Amino acid sequence: MAATAPSTAHDTPTIEAQIRTKLGTNECRRLRKAGKLPAVVYGHQQDPVHISFDAKTINDLLHSHVRVLDVRTDDGKSEHCLVKELQWNHLGNKIVHLDMTRIDINERVTVEVELTFVGDAVGLKTAGAFMEHPATSLEIECLASQIPDAIKVDVSGMNVDEAISAAEVTLPEGMTLVSDGELVVASIAIAVAEPEPEEEGDGSEPEVIGGKKDEDGASE
Amino acid sequence: MPLMPKRVKFRKQQRGVLKGNAQRGNFVAYGEYGLQCTGMGWMTARQIEAGRIAARQFLSREGKLYIRVFPDKPISKKPLETRMGKGKAEPEYWAARVKPGTIIYEVAGVPRELAVQAFTRVAHKMPFKCRFIERRHA
Numbered sequence: 001m002a003a004t005a006p007s008t009a010h011d012t013p014t015i016e017a018q019i020r021t022k023l024g025t026n027e028c029r030r031l032r033k034a035g036k037l038p039a040v041v042y043g044h045q046q047d048p049v050h051i052s053f054d055a056k057t058i059n060d061l062l063h064s065h066v067r068v069l070d071v072r073t074d075d076g077k078s079e080h081c082l083v084k085e086l087q088w089n090h091l092g093n094k095i096v097h098l099d100m101t102r103i104d105i106n107e108r109v110t111v112e113v114e115l116t117f118v119g120d121a122v123g124l125k126t127a128g129a130f131m132e133h134p135a136t137s138l139e140i141e142c143l144a145s146q147i148p149d150a151i152k153v154d155v156s157g158m159n160v161d162e163a164i165s166a167a168e169v170t171l172p173e174g175m176t177l178v179s180d181g182e183l184v185v186a187s188i189a190i191a192v193a194e195p196e197p198e199e200e201g202d203g204s205e206p207e208v209i210g211g212k213k214d215e216d217g218a219s220e
Numbered sequence: 221m222p223l224m225p226k227r228v229k230f231r232k233q234q235r236g237v238l239k240g241n242a243q244r245g246n247f248v249a250y251g252e253y254g255l256q257c258t259g260m261g262w263m264t265a266r267q268i269e270a271g272r273i274a275a276r277q278f279l280s281r282e283g284k285l286y287i288r289v290f291p292d293k294p295i296s297k298k299p300l301e302t303r304m305g306k307g308k309a310e311p312e313y314w315a316a317r318v319k320p321g322t323i324i325y326e327v328a329g330v331p332r333e334l335a336v337q338a339f340t341r342v343a344h345k346m347p348f349k350c351r352f353i354e355r356r357h358a
Contacts, residue, residue, distance in 0.1 A: 090241030090321035091256065092356060114357040130283050130329025133252070136357055191281055191329070205311070207227045 012080060012105065012145075013061055014070040017051040032096065039098035041071065041081055046102065049073070059095065062086070065149045067111060068103065080105050082144060109144045110178050112137045115169070115185055119156025123188040126160050135185050138166055139178040148172060155186055163187035222265030223291050224314045232308055233294055242321035248355040250286045251326030253335040259348025262315035263324070265291040271342040275325060278338045283330035288323045289316040324350065 020027070020038065028038045037055040042048040051073060061069065062083065072078045081100035089096050103109055114137050123129050138151065153169055167181030238260050248254040255271075257263075268287060275285055291314035298309040318324070325342060327335050336352055343350040 088247075088356075090243070090246055090319075091258065091351075092247050092321070092353065128281050132284065132328055134250075136355065189284075191284055204224075205231070206225045208231055209227050209229045 012068050012070045013066055014072060014078075015053060015057060015061065017053050017071050017073050019073050019075060020050040020052050023050055028097070037095065037098060039100055041079070041100045041102060043101035043103070053098070058098065062095065065114075067147045068105070068144055069100070071100065080144070082109055082111070103144045105145050107144055108141050109147070110139060110141050111147050112139050113148055114150045115153050116150045117153050117155050117186060119154045121155045121158040121188060123159040123162065126190065128191045129160050129188055130191055131155070131158075132187050132189060133185060134187070135166070135179070135183050138169065138183075138185070140171060140175045141178050142172075142175040146172075146174060148175075153185060158186065158188050160188050160190060222269045222314070223287075224265055225290075225292050228292075228294070231294065232296055232311060236293075236317075238317060238319060240319065242319040245288055245323055246321035248323060248326055248353060249288075251284065251328035252355050253330075253332065253339070254288075254323045254326040254353045254355075255339045255342055255346075255350050256321060256323050256353045257318050257346065257348050257350045258320050259350075260319050261348055262293065262295065263289060263291070263318045263347060264295075265314045265316075267345065267347060268316065268324075270345045271325060274341045274345055275327070275338045278341055279327070279330060279334065282334070284328045286326040286328070288326060289318060291316045293317060318348070323353070 017039070018036075020031070031038050031052050032055070035055050036052040037058050038050070038052050040048055040050050051071070067083050069081050069083070070078060071081045080103050082103045083098065084101045085099040086095050087097040088094065115135075117131075117133070121131060124131060142148075151169060151171065153164060155164065158164065163184045164186045165181060166177060166179050166183040166185055169177075169185060171177060246256070268289060268291060272285065272287060279285070293315045294311035295313050295315050296309040297312035324346070325339065327338065330338070339350075339352050
């Protein structure tokens with residue numbers, strides 16, 4: 001039912017970074033105002049290094065689904081880093097911090113990869129049918145140099161009340177699933193009309209847990 | 221009938237203070253599109269219900285609508301022409317505390333254009349500014 005097409009791995013882009021010596025919330029705010037994005041690099045049993053990137057450059061790279069970067073710091077060092085975690089602002093429209101982990105380009109890493117659903121499901125032609133995606137990404141293990149942009153899942157054969165689990169998604173060669181195999185990635189259900197709740201009196205109040213309801217009306 | 225809790229530990233609550241931004245419930249988790257509020261305040265159960273009806277009527281029976289906020293705060297109100305004092309008034313309605321970034325509604329299984337139109341209608345009924353948001357992918 002589910003098929004995947006191998007996707008292309010990116011060339012590792014190089015990005016310049018400045019080492020941060022002043023740390024903390026206020027300093028990070030100042031950096032963001034100055035058009036920088038604070039980040040941290042850790043892993044491979046080395047001390048963490050606090051760095052900052054040019055916000056526009058890193059945002060462009062991240063929006064083009066780049067996962068592995070060749071980070072060149074201003075002290076002349078260069079190392080391959082994997083984007084581990086992004087922190088977003090409260091509206092979810094701006095990256096505020098980046099976590100990166102040092103990697104060897106030939107080591108196997110665990111990453112979360114987006115799923116793209118292709119094909120027109122047969123079941124969606126039924127009146128009221130809709131597709132749900134409880135999970136839109138899967139955690140996989142693969143070579144750092146072969147991280148796919150997305151995994152394609154073919155849903156064209158799906159019917160009503162059918163579901164595709166993570167284990168059914170065929171991964172490109174050399175990749176193994178880390179997520180729970182029973183995780184549902186797509187299912188087709190029929191939308192049931194929501195029952196109209198019966199009208200109750202205005203005085204309806206919820207039950208008070210433990211203790212008698214205080215009945216003394218305090219209003220004059 | 222607007223939403224309200226089935227059981228509560230205490231009938232009345234103090235008003236409290238809303239501060240900061242939404243640190244949870246601020247991303248689309250269940251559906252594909254959502255309505256995110258950019259303001260702060262109490263959202264009454266009647267407002268939540270009005271938004272639900274507006275979206276449901278526009279979408280007819282298509283897709284699935286999720287309500288991401290729940291009115292669990294009892295708001296009390298003194299009757300008209302009542303002198304001050306004599307204790308806290310009786311609960312009048314229920315409200316949800318909403319901070320900037322909170323996702324109020326989500327919808328799944330509808331095309332983007334339809335979701336935009338539905339949430340535009342819902343946004344008109346909201347007591348604060350809202351914006352349309354899509355699910356963020358990995």
